[in-house]
Amino acid sequence: MPHNIRFTLQYDGTDYHGWQFQPNVITIQEVVQETLRRVVGHPVQLVGAGRTDAGVHAWGQVANFHTGNPIPPEKLKKAMNALLPRAIRVLALDPVAPDFNSLGAAKSKTYRYFVFRRQEPSPWIFRYSWHLVCKLDVPAMTEAAQFLVGRHDFSAFRASDCNAKTSVRSLENFRIRIKENLLVFEVTAGGFLKYMVRNMVGTLIEVGKGRFRPEQVKTILESRDRKKAGPNIPARGLFLWRVDY
Amino acid sequence: MPHNIRFTLQYDGTDYHGWQFQPNVITIQEVVQETLRRVVGHPVQLVGAGRTDAGVHAWGQVANFHTGNPIPPEKLKKAMNALLPRAIRVLALDPVAPDFNSLGAAKSKTYRYFVFRRQEPSPWIFRYSWHLVCKLDVPAMTEAAQFLVGRHDFSAFRASDCNAKTSVRSLENFRIRIKENLLVFEVTAGGFLKYMVRNMVGTLIEVGKGRFRPEQVKTILESRDRKKAGPNIPARGLFLWRVDY
Numbered sequence: 001m002p003h004n005i006r007f008t009l010q011y012d013g014t015d016y017h018g019w020q021f022q023p024n025v026i027t028i029q030e031v032v033q034e035t036l037r038r039v040v041g042h043p044v045q046l047v048g049a050g051r052t053d054a055g056v057h058a059w060g061q062v063a064n065f066h067t068g069n070p071i072p073p074e075k076l077k078k079a080m081n082a083l084l085p086r087a088i089r090v091l092a093l094d095p096v097a098p099d100f101n102s103l104g105a106a107k108s109k110t111y112r113y114f115v116f117r118r119q120e121p122s123p124w125i126f127r128y129s130w131h132l133v134c135k136l137d138v139p140a141m142t143e144a145a146q147f148l149v150g151r152h153d154f155s156a157f158r159a160s161d162c163n164a165k166t167s168v169r170s171l172e173n174f175r176i177r178i179k180e181n182l183l184v185f186e187v188t189a190g191g192f193l194k195y196m197v198r199n200m201v202g203t204l205i206e207v208g209k210g211r212f213r214p215e216q217v218k219t220i221l222e223s224r225d226r227k228k229a230g231p232n233i234p235a236r237g238l239f240l241w242r243v244d245y
Numbered sequence: 246m247p248h249n250i251r252f253t254l255q256y257d258g259t260d261y262h263g264w265q266f267q268p269n270v271i272t273i274q275e276v277v278q279e280t281l282r283r284v285v286g287h288p289v290q291l292v293g294a295g296r297t298d299a300g301v302h303a304w305g306q307v308a309n310f311h312t313g314n315p316i317p318p319e320k321l322k323k324a325m326n327a328l329l330p331r332a333i334r335v336l337a338l339d340p341v342a343p344d345f346n347s348l349g350a351a352k353s354k355t356y357r358y359f360v361f362r363r364q365e366p367s368p369w370i371f372r373y374s375w376h377l378v379c380k381l382d383v384p385a386m387t388e389a390a391q392f393l394v395g396r397h398d399f400s401a402f403r404a405s406d407c408n409a410k411t412s413v414r415s416l417e418n419f420r421i422r423i424k425e426n427l428l429v430f431e432v433t434a435g436g437f438l439k440y441m442v443r444n445m446v447g448t449l450i451e452v453g454k455g456r457f458r459p460e461q462v463k464t465i466l467e468s469r470d471r472k473k474a475g476p477n478i479p480a481r482g483l484f485l486w487r488v489d490y
Contacts, residue, residue, distance in 0.1 A: 010367065010368050011368055012368040012369060012372070081366055086368065086371045086372070087368050087371075087372075088368060089366040089367065089368050089371075090366075091365060091366070120336060121326055121334040121335075121336070122255065122334060123255050123256055123257040123331065123332050123333060123334050124257060124373065126331045126332075126334070127257070127331070127332075128369065
């Protein structure tokens with residue numbers, strides 16, 4: 001009987017065209033699948049909990065696959081980390097029930113967006129954050145974020161080429177906090193539309209700059225009009241932080 | 246009269262073939278010079294305090310150049326950071342005396358080598374450190390490092406293709422300390438030979454592993470034989486940390 005193996009992965013997405021397999025470009029899924037194939041000796045189909053877009057990182061992506069190979073988990077983890085590019089790391093690897101599906105079983109996903117607030121630039125932090133020195137009104141952004149929490153049609157915050165069947169999503173939580181030189185946006189939902197997190201955070205930042213009043217975010221949401229919302233901000237500040245089951 | 250401008254630069258060397266201009270490969274010096282040329286409107290010659298090798302980073306590289314362009318330093322810094330790749334950042338930029346030369350005037354350079362000690366791998370820290378989980382005897386390494394301090398012929402720790410005229414160098418200081426999950430090697434000297442820091446740290450790590458006794462480092466140094474010393478460890482853990490004038 002084949003084993004069902006669940007991975008927790010961390011990756012630096014800078015040099016990859018996102019998670020999801022695509023022809024002609026390199027993706028995380030392809031690299032991990034190809035490495036798995038070499039280790040277990042047969043082609044595998046890896047199911048990921050969240051699609052991360054090009055340049056987006058993962059602090060805790062979850063994926064699973066089936067194999068008949070009885071290789072012990074600790075050995076598989078070691079082999080994977082020896083063969084994978086250093087930008088992709090297997091943190092944990094556990095056998096799970098045969099019917100576990102990392103996408104279908106996920107209750108919620110949490111994303112974090114990091115804004116680096118120090119005047120002085122930095123080549124290290126830059127890779128993992130958006131550098132924005134201008135004044136930002138954090139209480140106004142926090143107030144605005146609450147209009148997004150709940151079940152809504154998020155058409156105003158979806159990419160023009162997003163092909164999800166419905167644009168209705170349920171946001172459980174939207175927190176903004178300051179952690180040393182970083183401003184951290186944290187949002188949790190059962191699922192997201194393409195570019196939704198970056199479009200929402202981009203809109204909140206416009207609120208922080210005073211270009212929108214907090215309650216305008218409600219109007220933007222209700223308009224379902226992408227052109228009314230703020231810009232899609234850079235991928236490099238975004239992390240798929242956690243998947244809850 | 247031309248202005249002499251001193252820069253302090255920070256860079257992530259991962260994707261560059263080191264500091265020094267070389268034909269056919271991309272180097273930090275070339276990228277910074279080319280960006281300067283665009284900003285000041287004429288070709289410039291950038292003098293760097295230290296050559297960093299391919300993949301080595303800089304926390305505080307210093308360089309200077311001459312220009313007749315009266316652009317104010319703050320404006321020049323802003324223009325540079327707007328045009329440079331994000332992996333290279335100008336931290337400070339100051340007018341200096343006409344005869345200041347960042348290479349010739351440097352009293353000493355300090356390098357740091359970072360070893361990441363946590364069991365769990367990390368795609369972010371990996372870029373800037375060498376991941377080494379095995380047991381290391383820090384007091385033995387510290388004892389061994391002291392044999393390297395002072396004025397010696399460092400032939401045993403120089404690259405085979407190092408073309409410095411003399412292999413005699415004076416080490417002022419060699420410190421090893423633990424900082425959370427990192428083991429930090431810090432070495433200061435007026436100058437270094439090619440791969441010297443990585444060869445010395447590689448040798449000390451062999452001491453830490455118990456493969457050499459601390460006093461063997463003295464014998465290796467005196468042998469002037471590169472084959473007797475430890476390996477040239479990965480570039481990614483090394484930073485040109487500071488240049489003192």
